[in-house]
Amino acid sequence: xxxxxxxxxxxxxxxxxxxxxxxxxxxxxxxxxxxxxxxxxxxxxxxxxxxxxxxxxxxxxxxxxxxxxxxxxxxxxxxxxxxxxxxxxxxxxxxxxxxxxxxxxxxxxxxxxxxxxxxxxxxxxxxxxxxxxxxxxxxxxxxxxxxxxxxxxxxxxxxxxxxxxxxxxxxxxxxxxxxxxxxxxxxxxxxxxxxxxxxxx
Amino acid sequence: xxxxxxxxxxxxxxxxxxxxxxxxxxxxxxxxxxxxxxxxxxxxxxxxxxxxxxxxxxxxxxxxxxxxxxxxxxxxxxxxxxxxxxxxxxxxxxxxxxxxxxxxxxxxxxxxxxxxxxxxxxxxxxxxxxxxxxxxxxxxxxxxxxxxxxxxxxxxxxxxxxxxxxxxxxxxxxxxxxxxxxx
Numbered sequence: 056x057x058x059x060x061x062x063x064x065x066x067x068x069x070x071x072x073x074x075x076x077x078x079x080x081x082x083x084x085x086x087x088x089x090x091x092x093x094x095x096x097x098x099x100x101x102x103x104x105x106x107x108x109x110x111x112x113x114x115x116x117x118x119x120x121x122x123x124x125x126x127x128x129x130x131x132x133x134x135x136x137x138x139x140x141x142x143x144x145x146x147x148x149x150x151x152x153x154x155x156x157x158x159x160x161x162x163x164x165x166x167x168x169x170x171x172x173x174x175x176x177x178x179x180x181x182x183x184x185x186x187x188x189x190x191x192x193x194x195x196x197x198x199x200x201x202x203x204x205x206x207x208x209x210x211x212x213x214x215x216x217x218x219x220x221x222x223x224x225x226x227x228x229x230x231x232x233x234x235x236x237x238x239x240x241x242x243x244x245x246x247x248x249x250x251x252x253x254x255x256x
Numbered sequence: 257x258x259x260x261x262x263x264x265x266x267x268x269x270x271x272x273x274x275x276x277x278x279x280x281x282x283x284x285x286x287x288x289x290x291x292x293x294x295x296x297x298x299x300x301x302x303x304x305x306x307x308x309x310x311x312x313x314x315x316x317x318x319x320x321x322x323x324x325x326x327x328x329x330x331x332x333x334x335x336x337x338x339x340x341x342x343x344x345x346x347x348x349x350x351x352x353x354x355x356x357x358x359x360x361x362x363x364x365x366x367x368x369x370x371x372x373x374x375x376x377x378x379x380x381x382x383x384x385x386x387x388x389x390x391x392x393x394x395x396x397x398x399x400x401x402x403x404x405x406x407x408x409x410x411x412x413x414x415x416x417x418x419x420x421x422x423x424x425x426x427x428x429x430x431x432x433x434x435x436x437x438x439x
Contacts, residue, residue, distance in 0.1 A: 057411060060383075060411060060414070060415075061382065061383045062383075063361065063364055064364065064368070064379060064380075064382075064383035064384070065383045065384060065386075066360050066361055067360055067361055067364060067365055067368070067383075067384075068285070068383070068384045069284070069285060070280075070281040070282075070284050070285050070384070074281075076276075076277050076280040076281060076284075077276075077280060079272065079273060079276045079277075084276070087296075087297060087300070088268075088269075088272060088300070091268075091297070091300050091301050091304045092265055092268060092304065094301065094304065096264075096304070096305055096307075174374060176398075176402050176405065176406060178399070178401065178402055178405075188398045188399050188401075188402035189397060189398065190374045190396065190398060190402075190406070191328075191373075191374060191396075192328075192397075197325075197397065198397075199397045199398060199399065200399075221405055221409070223372070223374070223406075242372060244372055247372060247373065251373075254332070255331060255332040255334070
């Protein structure tokens with residue numbers, strides 16, 4: 056049955072094997088490849104990071120720590136810099152005020168200010184730790200996995216909504232802290248659309 | 257590790273021979289012609305620069321991963337441009353292609369379009385790129401387990417979406433007679 060579905064889906068393919076592509080032997084293909092092979096091997100330095108907004112989120116979800124697992128791999132820094140692409144994960148914990156305080160009304164504009172944004176599928180939920188496989192990065196990382204840690208006793212409050220293995224979530228973080236108050240939550244088409252608008256995915 | 261320049265060129269040529277056609281298909285499935293050409297050049301440039309990282313046994317899925325990130329960057333740039341433009345205009349709805357325009361199997365195309373984007377993508381990688389879960393995982397930067405889970409759920413959602421369109425059940429995914437379902 057899955058084979059039949061696969062075949063039926065394959066028939067929707069606009070680039071099925073019957074559609075021609077540019078052969079490797081044409082002049083334009085060869086020019087492209089020669090141009091690439093004569094370019095320097097070292098990558099250009101990344102573009103300067105966009106200016107970050109100020110810390111309007113102090114206090115929001117401060118008790119939840121976001122750790123990005125190595126493997127892809129990034130670690131979050133606590134001073135608003137862009138994530139670094141290597142090195143061990145850095146565990147952060149901001150001084151916790153009431154995590155539900157200072158919630159800001161949700162808007163795409165505010166969402167766009169988040170430093171970290173991704174969609175992930177929960178692969179394990181154990182006590183105060185949730186592990187997510189990243190399905191798509193919108194901003195601030197490229198690791199394959201993200202681990203959310205809550206301080207002891209706050210497992211039930213991770214990001215303010217229940218995580219289930221296999222569930223898909225849209226998560227944002229600021230200063231290494233997961234935001235909830237409407238800025239993270241189970242993935243729905245509407246919520247995802249807001250992410251796409253905010254981060255231009 | 258690729259040492260001499262000659263070896264590096266040879267290795268690149270052999271990788272390109274493997275990915276040139278499928279990469280063009282991957283990109284043209286997901287973006288328009290001119291953007292696909294730009295993206296192809298960007299992807300191949302990345303392959304050239306990161307030749308030492310290309311896994312011998314999974315050249316194509318790895319290249320799809322590069323292509324996915326390249327398209328994401330391209331879309332982010334386009335979106336930034338669009339946001340600038342839209343500030344000068346009144347808000348208007350985003351125009352999307354009507355999936356029912358797909359002549360081959362409009363019911364399936366419409367059902368597919370109702371799924372969340374990640375579910376659609378995993379189904380495309382499975383059926384169009386003909387990848388297996390561990391290869392899809394490499395292309396998406398995920399794990400084989402998570403992809404298997406996602407793929408299974410996506411297939412179920414697709415089946416549900418087809419049933420919603422056609423509660424009589426004639427649009428069932430397993431019947432394999434798409435043509436008959438098109439009325």
